[in-house]
Amino acid sequence: MKSIKLFSLLAGAALLAASCAKDLNLTPKYGLNADAVYSDPNNYINVLAKLYAGLSMSGNQGPAGMPDIGGIDEGFSQYVRVYWNLQELPTDEAVCGWNDPGVPELNTMTWNDNSSFVSAMYYRIYYQIALANEFIRYTMDEWLDTKDFTPEQIAMIKDMGAEARYLRALSYYHALDLFGNVPFVDESDRPGVYYPEQISRADLFAYIEAELNDIEALMVPARAGQYGRADLGALKALRAKLYLNAEVYTGTDRYADAMADCADLINAGYSLEPTYEHNFFADNHTSSEIIFAATFDGQHTRTWGGTTFLVHSHIGGSMDQSYFGTTSGWQGNRATKAWYDKFPDTLDTRRLVWLDGMEDTITTVGTFTEGIGITKWRNVNRDGSAGSDPVTFVDVDFPFFRLADVYLMYAECAARTGTNLSQGVGYFNMVRERAYGNSDHNVSTLDLPVILDERARELYSEGHRRTDLVRFGLFTSADYVWAFKGGEQFGTSTPIHYNLYPIPSSDIISNQNLVQNPGY
16 A cells, blocks of 8 residues: 555654754754654654655655755765665666766766765765664663653564664665775764764674664564565565675675575565566555565655656657656666676566667767666556656655565575575576576576676666675676776776775865775
């Protein structure tokens, strides 16, 4: 039901908006300060909604007008949009033809510590963490013991505190993956002027792992809660992803642990959506495959980021806009020939492309008709009708985690450890069988390069590719190049320090406790 899907869209923004003022000495109107808000147990759900909405909205007034962070166009700074840009544009999957500040250096892997999209992602992450820290602080016994809340209310608040800790862990995971050694703050750091200490990548990994382990017993079972809210499935998916990349983050592999969480997820009641493209339609909240998603709605979460960006930015040239459930195209993103060549034939139903009027070779990045048109994100329902706003803003949710990814993660862990190989082959082939409609293209053994290519076919345009290429040692390597990698038309290797993004220079300058990532 849409009312369930919209949980993360309600009330929270309005609740917090009145507390913002340039003069921090002003008394909030109507006594709406944190202590007042959290003195009413009924307000907790509204503030929690703001935490979830932080993954979907860019401010307190959609689509623009009251941004959460400044210094960049509000639509550009939306969480999913900046995350997608940093994970997709520097890879072999995507290129964007826009010349907006920050975009060309992502296309060519030539960013620096002043790049706008890099800074926007960094500050978006820490905005989310700051909101979560405050919420968590007011779910602790130190606060609750001063209130006459009922045992039932306290239990409810504790459960919501676990969700906030999950959302904080998710953002810290993105910081870990994208930036490495970063500033660290938690609920014990009280509001005020201070300069956070830097935590090592290995220590942040350990912190995220400990947080997820600690709240595991507090999460509702997978698929048993409200859609769009974190449950045990979301927790295990995040932890599996953390373990999958542990060797990059800490120098020690945890593939066996990743496999164990994947096995639990596979047995948790999810199933592959029979039709692949339905995972990316306006009614994808009904998918049996999506484990955790940022929710969007064309009427209630209007943003120039998120999946509105993903739908519109892929439309241009001769594409039929009505096919996408909208009336405009932004002529920006398209796929590369390197990605397209991974599809050996036209039988693979995941090959959602538009070729009419397009040239597969990109010589001029700014020319939209050079590249492969992508039709994966569409603001239409399964019955063919358009989304709730058939003009601009879309209903498509953005899946951070879904079952097909878990199957491929399990297969990769099996290949890397040499254990449970037959089970890994089986899960890999389930993904293939959904793609082809039969078992004619199944494999009998697992091979890491084949798994990486399968991930490109299955998960393209979903924000996984940079992390995958780093894990396989190919992101900066000369062993694998693609068009405009390193700023050259036919691609070249890049310095290894580009495996991490830099901490923005503004933070380095303002906080003497921080040390910049090597190479920047």
